[in-house]
Amino acid sequence: MRIADDLVRSRLELPLGDWRTVDGLRDSAVLAILVERGGEDFLVFNRRRDDLPYHAGQICFPGGARDGTEDATDCAVRETCEEMGLSPSHLALLGRMPDRVSIAGFLVVPFVARLVGTPDFRAAADEVAEVFEVPVKLFLDGARWGYTETTHKRARFSKVPRFDFDETHRIWGLTGIILRDFVTQVMGFAP
Numbered sequence: 001m002r003i004a005d006d007l008v009r010s011r012l013e014l015p016l017g018d019w020r021t022v023d024g025l026r027d028s029a030v031l032a033i034l035v036e037r038g039g040e041d042f043l044v045f046n047r048r049r050d051d052l053p054y055h056a057g058q059i060c061f062p063g064g065a066r067d068g069t070e071d072a073t074d075c076a077v078r079e080t081c082e083e084m085g086l087s088p089s090h091l092a093l094l095g096r097m098p099d100r101v102s103i104a105g106f107l108v109v110p111f112v113a114r115l116v117g118t119p120d121f122r123a124a125a126d127e128v129a130e131v132f133e134v135p136v137k138l139f140l141d142g143a144r145w146g147y148t149e150t151t152h153k154r155a156r157f158s159k160v161p162r163f164d165f166d167e168t169h170r171i172w173g174l175t176g177i178i179l180r181d182f183v184t185q186v187m188g189f190a191p
Contacts, residue, residue: 001137003034003041003186005094008112011185012095015111017071020099025107029076030063031091032182035115035133042133043182044121045171046083049129060175061110072109080113084131085122092116097181102174103150110178112186134165139183145191148172161191 019027033044047059064079066072077088097110121131138144147159161180162172171179183189 008094015093017073027066028106029072029109030061041136047130
């Protein structure tokens with residue numbers, strides 16, 4: 001399954017870099033990267049190293065916290081390039097999804113980008129344990145979706161979406177919320 005870039009653009013906000021800062025939360029930004037392999041689209045995910053002090057072993061979209069006065073698009077691209085070993089010229093921003101709040105105290109701006117060319121990912125060994133890709137057609141399989149109960153005081157939902165790619169790759173939490181936003185807005189499927 002291939003998702004046309006024009007379709008993504010038409011269903012999302014423009015990829016503007018304005019921060020919608022909220023008192024008490026730190027600004028951050030992530031990229032949901034579409035990559036075409038053999039005529040089929042995939043989304044790219046990272047699995048964080050198991051020995052990190054925060055979110056160890058969790059699956060996420062590449063990205064991170066705001067640095068100085070950079071705007072949200074610059075933050076998402078910089079962090080992604082650092083984590084994935086890419087050049088900014090390898091990324092074409094397509095749109096912006098709704099901002100989301102993490103239980104770690106971040107206001108996260110999620111963008112969708114298309115990987116340009118065929119660069120190899122060179123994961124930052126100090127942060128990323130694994131880079132993997134999921135075929136977007138699998139996101140239309142309702143049997144792979146479920147919800148996990150949460151009672152965390154910062155959680156804005158009582159049930160958090162999760163997607164089971166395989167036995168060792170469960171996408172949930174904030175990444176699950178952003179993934180559900182992508183699937184609902186871009187693919188027109190409500191898991």
